[in-house]
Amino acid sequence: xxxxxxxxxxPHKGIEHEGHDxxxxxxSRRSFMQALGIAGSGSxxxxxxxxxxxxxxxxxxxxxxAETDNILILIRLSGGNDGLSTVIxxxxxxxxxxxxxxxxxxxxxxxxxTDEFGVPSYxxxxxxxxxxxxxxxxxxxGYEGQSLSHFTGTDIMSNTDLAxxxxxxxxxxxxxxxxxxxxxxxxxxxxxxxxxxxIGQFGSLVFQGEETNYAFVTxxxxxxxxxxxxxVRYGLDDTLFNDCMYxxxxxxxxxxxxxxxxxxxxxxxxxxxxxxxxxxxxxSFARQLALLARLIKGNLGTKVFMISMGGFDTxxxxxxxxxxxxxxxxxxxxxxxDDLGFTEQxxxxxxxxxxxxxxxxxENGSNGTDHGKAAPTLFFGSGLNGSAFVGEHPTLEDPDGxxxxxxxxxxxxxxxxxxxxxLCVDIPLVEQHLLDHPYAPVNLGFNCSGIDFPDIAYxxxxxxxxxxxxxxxxxxxxxxxDAIVHKPYYPTNENPHIYIEMPFSAHVDIxxxxxxxxxxxxxxxxxxxxxxxxxxxxxxxxxxxxAGKYIYRIDVQNQKMxxxxxxx
Numbered sequence: 001x002x003x004x005x006x007x008x009x010x011p012h013k014g015i016e017h018e019g020h021d022x023x024x025x026x027x028s029r030r031s032f033m034q035a036l037g038i039a040g041s042g043s044x045x046x047x048x049x050x051x052x053x054x055x056x057x058x059x060x061x062x063x064x065x066a067e068t069d070n071i072l073i074l075i076r077l078s079g080g081n082d083g084l085s086t087v088i089x090x091x092x093x094x095x096x097x098x099x100x101x102x103x104x105x106x107x108x109x110x111x112x113x114t115d116e117f118g119v120p121s122y123x124x125x126x127x128x129x130x131x132x133x134x135x136x137x138x139x140x141x142g143y144e145g146q147s148l149s150h151f152t153g154t155d156i157m158s159n160t161d162l163a164x165x166x167x168x169x170x171x172x173x174x175x176x177x178x179x180x181x182x183x184x185x186x187x188x189x190x191x192x193x194x195x196x197x198x199i200g201q202f203g204s205l206v207f208q209g210e211e212t213n214y215a216f217v218t219x220x221x222x223x224x225x226x227x228x229x230x231x232v233r234y235g236l237d238d239t240l241f242n243d244c245m246y247x248x249x250x251x252x253x254x255x256x257x258x259x260x261x262x263x264x265x266x267x268x269x270x271x272x273x274x275x276x277x278x279x280x281x282x283x284s285f286a287r288q289l290a291l292l293a294r295l296i297k298g299n300l301g302t303k304v305f306m307i308s309m310g311g312f313d314t315x316x317x318x319x320x321x322x323x324x325x326x327x328x329x330x331x332x333x334x335x336x337x338d339d340l341g342f343t344e345q346x347x348x349x350x351x352x353x354x355x356x357x358x359x360x361x362x363e364n365g366s367n368g369t370d371h372g373k374a375a376p377t378l379f380f381g382s383g384l385n386g387s388a389f390v391g392e393h394p395t396l397e398d399p400d401g402x403x404x405x406x407x408x409x410x411x412x413x414x415x416x417x418x419x420x421x422x423l424c425v426d427i428p429l430v431e432q433h434l435l436d437h438p439y440a441p442v443n444l445g446f447n448c449s450g451i452d453f454p455d456i457a458y459x460x461x462x463x464x465x466x467x468x469x470x471x472x473x474x475x476x477x478x479x480x481x482d483a484i485v486h487k488p489y490y491p492t493n494e495n496p497h498i499y500i501e502m503p504f505s506a507h508v509d510i511x512x513x514x515x516x517x518x519x520x521x522x523x524x525x526x527x528x529x530x531x532x533x534x535x536x537x538x539x540x541x542x543x544x545x546x547a548g549k550y551i552y553r554i555d556v557q558n559q560k561m562x563x564x565x566x567x568x
Contacts, residue, residue, distance in 0.1 A: 074206065077309055084100075120326065125327075126334065140392060160434050170435075181433070198218075276290050383445070384445040421441060486563065502530050506528065508524060510522070537552070
């Protein structure tokens with residue numbers, strides 16, 4: 001609509017109109033549409049008169065009625081995360097250190113999670129998560145013919161179209177295709193809560209469908225915090241528009257955005273219901289997770305979130321930059337799951353990282369690394385049911401001609417596993433959403449489809465800093481350990497027990513592992529007096545155990561003994 005007096009206005013330039021010019025430079029067609037997209041992420045189609053929200057139809061309630069109430073958080077590490085500074089292959093340490101004489105991480109600063117792999121000590125906030133079975137790292141994630149371009153690499157990781165090159169490629173994302181199937185009438189009947197929420201809108205097709213983007217998108221955490229706290233998308237203060245000839249129109253359209261899409265109000269209501277119960281650090285990434293925790297605890301109903309952390313294009317000064325980034329990430333993740341634990345929602349939230357590519361094996365001349373290929377994907381959450389390093393780590397001895405690690409895990413297999421086994425999407429649909437990529441799941445500790453997983457290599461163990469191993473206490477004669485008697489027995493068909501005879505009093509830790517070597521949980525962890533004890537495995541485990549064969553491991557004075565046990 002035009003102001004009836006618009007012909008009387010004679011625009012002129014002058015110093016008093018710098019704000020006017022700035023406004024018009026800022027409000028290009030692209031940025032204007034992106035701003036409207038904060039409300040509906042492209043779903044408010046003014047030209048097609050879709051200006052009113054309707055109540056959700058049965059079809060648009062698909063996610064609310066899904067078989068799972070699990071939540072997925074995608075963590076984008078923008079710039080290309082260096083995998084060898086994230087998961088350090090201890091068994092290849094000499095090759096690693098020789099390739100990076102100025103930026104390698106010394107052995108004394110590696111937190112050894114297993115005999116084969118560790119993380120930098122500045123990531124020590126993940127240690128309690130590892131011990132509690134909430135951390136997995138998948139080695140060598142990439143794809144055939146991996147692009148070393150930020151833009152193409154980001155597109156491929158978002159749209160799963162390996163044929164993408166330059167500015168050509170599929171313009172829909174793997175999650176966008178999923179939501180398109182869930183909400184076929186999304187533009188007319190949007191779901192009651194945002195299907196997805198994305199913080200940081202640049203350069204990602206993850207939630208893009210054929211007709212719209214299915215995420216509620218804000219450019220940064222400041223915008224989403226303002227929406228959550230106020231319930232209003234855009235400020236409507238008249239003074240914001242007085243100096244621009246299009247002020248009335250902008251104000252009108254912003255008002256339409258506020259009233260048409262009610263997600264701002266819904267987000268505000270969830271934010272008001274929830275609360276943070278731990279103190280987060282004051283940085284952008286921690287604030288993103290703090291807000292997500294509050295929305296989840298406020299039962300918003302959104303199933304997929306995507307947050308971002310930039311700065312991973314570490315061509316120079318990598319040791320300092322990467323240490324800062326991964327410290328912030330690991331501390332915030334640990335706080336986030338502690339926060340969710342107060343309401344026992346931590347087992348319903350899975351987080352996974354992704355990046356457009358990894359870095360090269362060899363350092364460059366600027367104390368950094370250049371664009372490379374394969375890198376690990378990190379998973380966090382109680383739903384993992386055990387900590388482990390998953391798959392085969394690429395060899396450092398046989399890089400490609402440019403010094404790149406070759407991939408050993410197709411990233412699409414991880415996407416497929418998350419869709420089918422965490423979000424419980426039917427496998428034929430999963431293959432369709434991933435452009436007919438055959439379903440080859442990875443056992444990450446959760447299973448919704450009920451299919452058997454193929455064999456895969458795992459590595460797990462106790463947390464010990466390399467170069468700072470604790471001395472082994474010997475308050476008793478070690479030969480007494482040989483006198484400990486332990487065996488499984490079955491007083492009933494459904495309740496396997498462990499029978500133990502202790503020749504002395506000591507602290508006893510009993511961990512349960514599945515046949516893949518994944519830690520399922522703690523059976524016993526306390527002082528045991530001299531004498532006999534019978535431990536009911538099912539009663540001691542906090543979660544339901546599926547029937548099958550397990551391994552229990554008894555740890556006394558850092559000496560370990562293990563046997564198998566059947567759970568009916």
